[in-house]
Amino acid sequence: MDIRLSTTRGRWVILTTVLGSSMALLDSTVVNVALPRIGDDLHAPLASLQWITNAYTVTLAGLILLGGSLGDRYGRRRVFVTGVVWFACGSLLCGVAPNTAVLILARALQGVGGALLTPGSLAIIQASFHPDDRSKAVGMWSGLGGIGSAIGPFVGGWLVDGPGWRWVFLINLPLAALCVPVALRHVPETKDPRHHGRFDVAGALLGALALALLAYSLIAQNVWAGALGVVGAVSFVLVEKRRPDPMLPLSVFSSRLFTMVNAVTLCVYAALGGFFFLGTLQLQVVAGYSPLAAGTALLPTTVLLLLFSARSGQLADRIGPRIPLTVGPLLCAGGLLLMLRVGRNAFYPTDVLPALLVLGAGLVTLIAPLTSTVLSSVETARAGLASGVNNAAARAAGLMAVAALPFLTGMGPQAYHSATAFDRSFDKAMPICAGIMITGALVAFLTVRRPAPAEPEQVRAAPECRMSCGLSAPPLEQVPAETSPGQRQLRAPS
Missing domain, CATH: 1.20.1250.20 (MFS general substrate transporter like domains)
Structure with missing residues (x-):
């Protein structure tokens, strides 16, 4: 595609990619501010607060390296929109969670959505804009995203002090409601016709499982979980070494x-x-x-x-x-x-x-x-x-x-x-x-x-x-x- 940044469509593409990536950026900065209130409201121990943070990171870190391949095969806009919707659904579940177990599960689901939308936002810009405008478009995406990251703690504090900590998550819903129709209307679909090979599902699952077990072993002080986490990490390396199309080429x-x-x-x-x-x-x-x-x-x-x-x-x-x-x-x-x-x-x-x-x-x-x-x-x-x-x-x-x-x-x-x-x-x-x-x-x-x-x-x-x-x-x-x-x-x- 050769969209020009100066056109109305170009500005819409920038808007939707910034909105999508800002959801994940805001979520990574506002939640920490809300943790004490979440703990008080849900009567959560410190370990639960750790998992409210880490459940999101486990699925995001474990799957983000695989998320781009889905866009190559099925269409970058499609996967980006799927990630935004998935992230919004996880946010809604976080916002209505009755206890810490549901909230931790919802945070893990948010991480899956983040793994789909985060890589897709910049990929859409790179694939959509005219080469002469691409660097400027990426710079705008980065700068506007940086502003979103900067105001995250302030917004989180304002929400927690105002309508309550649940709105730290529910604020993503109006962002998604604006992002999705704009993406469907203005963002062109692109994919890589040369993309081939099978998805490295085993590598992604082993990587996420190893991270989760190692984190659990430290939070729960469980030696067996730590040992299983090490086994999972070693297995991940062996799988990646032997696969012809690994998620992580060593x-x-x-x-x-x-x-x-x-x-x-x-x-x-x-x-x-x-x-x-x-x-x-x-x-x-x-x-x-x-x-x-x-x-x-x-x-x-x-x-x-x-x-x-x-x-x-x-x-x-x-x-x-x-x-x-x-x-x-x-x-x-x-x-x-x-x-x-x-x-x-x-x-x-x-x-x-x-x-x-x-x-x-x-x-x-x-x-x-x-x-x-x-x-x-x-x-x-x-x-x-x-x-x-x-x-x-x-x-x-x-x-x-x-x-x-x-x-x-x-x-x-x-x-x-x-x-x-x-x-x-x-x-x-x-x-x-x-x-x-x-x-x-x-x-x-x-x-x-x-x-x-x-x-x-x-x-x-x-x-x-x-x-x-x-x-x-x-x-x-x-x-x-x-x-x-x-x-x-x-x-x-x-």
Whole structure:
């Protein structure tokens, strides 16, 4: 397709893809703000709050790398719309859930919808717009999506303080009601006629099952579940190694730079996942902030990313990724340690804001170079595969952190009902997160070097790498059109 961005149809395509991706972005940022109220209303222990977060991440991380293949075969618009409807149905079930068991199940269903719509949103843009407008369209998608991510905590806090926590999920329904008819009316259907091979259902299920078992073993402190999770992970690797059309071609890890940058990704997003889960609880349980105040308190971090990510990406282009990927995690570690000042009756300008500004500076330094280095560490034809793997690694790292930190810091089932107990555990958790960040900095300093110069086409195809401000995971990148069918078995979006 050759839709021009300046046309009415082009603007409708941007609107619907931003609306769809914003549903998933908002959900990843607003739910943490609502957790204390959800726990109080449903009489949930801490483990249930962990699963309210992790059930969504398990299915999203386990299936997002497979979601693009469905779009290739059955049509990107069709799969995108299916994902939006599925996500809305899961959101409705979350909003009316009578207990935590139903809410956790509904969150897992949301993750399935997210795995369908998240990769499809950018794939639609790449497949629909005229080549001359494609980079600008992707940049608009990234920037508008970043705004949605930035306002998520504020919106979540406002909803929890106002109509109630259930509207954190129900707000997705009007978004979906607008997105679906616009997509059906204005978005062209595209698919890959060269797509071939069977879906790697076994790999997807084994990957999701391994993540779920490992998370359960940490949350429930169950050794047998952990052992089964390890068996599942090993089985996943063996299946992917032997399949002719694997979901995760292990050959991508033959690039040492790609492997090491993904190790940095694991460290960074594990620390961030732990911080955003525990940090919003700390602000409410210990510092006494309302949900709205806690959500608003986190805005400086994402605002810094909105304002300065593009410049950070340009700087990394000039000096190479090693310094940004070393300095960025160190700054983040400093911000996490400054969070130790957040205690009872914390004064925002002196106790909270400095930590968030230092953390934000670290993320500005880090995130854009991290993503662009992942893409440039492999040949252009495998850029989508590289980004898909990196995105899944980030989500899996956050999931493991949310599962492990309460266990490592001795949080009891009712810790979030006691300011003293939660504060004690939080003071143990932040140094752990900072240590993980420092580990990532060391990995980057010792192993990351400037990749080979990227082809011009690759640079033009990835403007979001320089301006993305997502925190839950790196941005997703479309595989260039020249990719061969055998190289399109796993990537996101598609």
